[in-house]
Amino acid sequence: MIRLIELALLGCLAVRLLSGRWPWELWRDDERKRVERKARSLLGVTVEAGREDIIDAHRRLITQVHPDRGGSNEAVHEANAARDVLLARLGARNAPRA
Numbered sequence: 001m002i003r004l005i006e007l008a009l010l011g012c013l014a015v016r017l018l019s020g021r022w023p024w025e026l027w028r029d030d031e032r033k034r035v036e037r038k039a040r041s042l043l044g045v046t047v048e049a050g051r052e053d054i055i056d057a058h059r060r061l062i063t064q065v066h067p068d069r070g071g072s073n074e075a076v077h078e079a080n081a082a083r084d085v086l087l088a089r090l091g092a093r094n095a096p097r098a
Helices: 002-019 021-041 050-064 073-094
Strands: none
Touching: 002 021, 021 050, 021 073, 050 073
């Protein structure tokens, strides 16, 4: 049992030395990339999409899935979440100018 723990610690240290990150940080990054990929797919935008592209794609999707047009609340929530994820990825660099 102690050998297994030692091997796990050595493995963690090896990953840290090789990649500069701990293994759990890499897993979290993979999850974030998966969520962003799903959001881009839902909105139909590319990786290079800017703030305006994301907002336009969101508006187009909302007009299709809104409950007043036969859609569902869940679809609207998914579209809003996808927009929020992609806009958060852009951060302040593409914030609207006042």
